[in-house]
Amino acid sequence: MQQLKCDVLVIGAGSGGLSVAAGASQMGADVVLLEGHKMGGDCLNYGCVPSKALIASAKVAYTQAQASGFGVADQVPQVDYAAVMAHVAETIASIEPMDSQERFEGFGVRVIREFGTFISPKQVQAGDTTITARRVVIATGSAPLVPPIPGLASLPYLTNETLFAQRQKPYHLLIIGGGPIGMEMAQAHVRLGCKVTVIEGQRALGKDDPELAQVVLDSLRDEGVDIVEGAMVSRVGGTAGAVEVVTKDGSVFKGSHLLMAVGRKPATERLNLEVAGVETGQSGIVVDDQLRSSNKKIYAIGDVAGGMQFTHVAGYQAGVIIRSALFGLPSKAKTRQIPWATYTDPELAQVGLTERQARDVHGVKLEVVRFDYHHNDRALAECKTKGFIKVMVVKGRPVGASIVGHQAGELISTWSLALANDLKMSQIAAMVSPYPTIGEINKRVAGAYFSPRLFDSQFVKRAVRSVQRWIP
Numbered sequence: 143m144q145q146l147k148c149d150v151l152v153i154g155a156g157s158g159g160l161s162v163a164a165g166a167s168q169m170g171a172d173v174v175l176l177e178g179h180k181m182g183g184d185c186l187n188y189g190c191v192p193s194k195a196l197i198a199s200a201k202v203a204y205t206q207a208q209a210s211g212f213g214v215a216d217q218v219p220q221v222d223y224a225a226v227m228a229h230v231a232e233t234i235a236s237i238e239p240m241d242s243q244e245r246f247e248g249f250g251v252r253v254i255r256e257f258g259t260f261i262s263p264k265q266v267q268a269g270d271t272t273i274t275a276r277r278v279v280i281a282t283g284s285a286p287l288v289p290p291i292p293g294l295a296s297l298p299y300l301t302n303e304t305l306f307a308q309r310q311k312p313y314h315l316l317i318i319g320g321g322p323i324g325m326e327m328a329q330a331h332v333r334l335g336c337k338v339t340v341i342e343g344q345r346a347l348g349k350d351d352p353e354l355a356q357v358v359l360d361s362l363r364d365e366g367v368d369i370v371e372g373a374m375v376s377r378v379g380g381t382a383g384a385v386e387v388v389t390k391d392g393s394v395f396k397g398s399h400l401l402m403a404v405g406r407k408p409a410t411e412r413l414n415l416e417v418a419g420v421e422t423g424q425s426g427i428v429v430d431d432q433l434r435s436s437n438k439k440i441y442a443i444g445d446v447a448g449g450m451q452f453t454h455v456a457g458y459q460a461g462v463i464i465r466s467a468l469f470g471l472p473s474k475a476k477t478r479q480i481p482w483a484t485y486t487d488p489e490l491a492q493v494g495l496t497e498r499q500a501r502d503v504h505g506v507k508l509e510v511v512r513f514d515y516h517h518n519d520r521a522l523a524e525c526k527t528k529g530f531i532k533v534m535v536v537k538g539r540p541v542g543a544s545i546v547g548h549q550a551g552e553l554i555s556t557w558s559l560a561l562a563n564d565l566k567m568s569q570i571a572a573m574v575s576p577y578p579t580i581g582e583i584n585k586r587v588a589g590a591y592f593s594p595r596l597f598d599s600q601f602v603k604r605a606v607r608s609v610q611r612w613i614p
């Protein structure tokens with residue numbers, strides 16, 4: 143039995159844990175990092191990276207099939223699903239060294255490839271090693287939620303943990319859940335030549351502004367994805383290759399494969415949190431605004447802490463706790479500047495308040511300014527005119543931005559910068575974007591805020607006329 147002592151013990155080597163370990167060790171802390179499964183966690187192995195690589199292949203297939211608008215003959219894409227998944231695996235392999243045990247050992251981190259379990263409020267057991275730490279960071283992520291739907295236990299089904307290991311193209315993929323996983327995978331698969339049906343219990347992309355979600359859903363439906371909303375699944379049946387999903391109203395959907403995409407559950411079961419005095423709630427470990435659990439020496443970040451479940455959130459939270467765990471300085475996590483993006487085509491991105499939330503909070507003080515993609519010259523040249531941006535403005539400052547359209551995920555960063563620094567619309571309008579770029583949309587929407595003030599103002603017109611009378 144080995145005994146170790148350290149300043150910071152990090153449990154979980156995914157997006158959050160790796161960021162803490164890299165930052166803390168390079169700033170001089172003695173760090174031990176535990177990982178029971180794959181270095182890189184969900185994002186690298188079963189989440190962001192494979193899903194975006196799959197989406198990229200699907201985009202190539204779609205471009206071939208839709209080329210004639212550009213004067214190039216359409217082609218029926220010849221999709222080799224196994225080769226597509228090989229591209230997915232190669233993408234993971236090319237990023238893997240950044241998250242590897244060797245790289246982190248190079249930073250001076252002691253990496254132990256075991257699952258950790260608390261044996262006291264300060265001690266964690268990992269294999270035959272006991273670690274005593276000044277501060278512990280729990281970054282154990284989440285796992286696919288698989289609800290106890292009757293019939294599911296005896297039917298083979300896919301989750302994000304098994305989908306990217308598939309080598310045979312599903313003939314007809316049934317997806318339960320119309321959240322970001324469901325919609326991204328639905329569009330990717332329809333573009334790769336599968337039949338796809340999404341069965342959603344409530345509203346698809348229900349966490350997003352419905353006006354934006356509608357643009358995405360219309361696009362997916364146009365491409366052939368069958369999206370059934372308000373269809374809560376009550377039972378599944380059939381056999382491998384011939385699955386059946388039955389909804390509460392008795393409708394039956396038949397397909398060849400089933401993907402479960404109904405949300406996440408926090409990965410806490412191995413941790414023995416009661417021993418550590420760490421409280422949990424429905425969405426995961428309960429944390430305060432400094433990301434400390436009910437045991438103030440134990441932090442929780444990333445998916446396991448509930449809240450917004452994104453890689454960039456886990457990374458941001460790592461920075462917040464490094465400040466407090468290493469320097470003992472108060473450091474609070476904020477959420478108003480945190481964006482998210484769903485990588486369908488068109489993309490959907492949000493930061494800050496949605497229009498409805500902003501109206502609830504600010505009432506008549508709210509102004510909503512918009513700009514449509516079809517007024518953007520680059521979007522016209524690239525036939526990417528679907529979509530719009532709307533920015534929620536209160537007293538000259540943005541309080542939220544919503545974008546649906548080409549590269550929305552890229553464009554939203556400007557608005558995160560604005561919210562993080564409490565910028566004014568005039569500061570966004572002062573920016574100059576190169577022409578012709580999709581990014582001009584951000585400047586033009588800021589312009590749309592000022593145009594009525596400048597162009598419809600009798601005061602401005604009178605001032606210009608009188609100045610013109612006097613200047614030589």
Ligand SMILES: Cc1cc2nc3c(=O)[nH]c(=O)nc-3n(C[C@H](O)[C@H](O)[C@H](O)COP(=O)(O)OP(=O)(O)OC[C@H]3O[C@@H](n4cnc5c(N)ncnc54)[C@H](O)[C@@H]3O)c2cc1C
Binds near residue numbers: 177188193284
């Ligand atoms: C299909 C899919 C697509 C996604 N796409 C995006 C995207 O495009 N953009 C985005 O921002 N987010 C995306 N996400 C979400 C993103 O993957 C997660 O928010 C992110 O991985 C969370 O990081 P984490 O550090 O909290 O957990 P993880 O990255 O899951 O890491 C947790 C690690 O802890 C380990 N672990 C668990 N228990 C223990 C234990 N007891 N001891 C030791 N180790 C343990 C696990 O093995 C795992 O490696 C996607 C998720 C999915 C499922």
Ligand SMILES: NC(=O)c1ccc[n+]([C@@H]2O[C@H](COP(=O)([O-])OP(=O)(O)OC[C@H]3O[C@@H](n4cnc5c(N)ncnc54)[C@H](O)[C@@H]3O)[C@@H](O)[C@H]2O)c1
Binds near residue numbers: 320
């Ligand atoms: N682009 C991205 O950043 C990205 C992409 C994928 C996933 N993610 C992360 O992963 C998380 C999980 O994604 P998700 O799509 O699995 O979860 P989700 O919670 O966002 O969506 C799940 C959907 O399943 C539906 N549902 C639940 N039970 C059902 C049932 N019995 N029958 C029919 N529908 C049912 C829900 O109504 C919901 O709309 C996301 O919230 C996000 O944080 C991010």
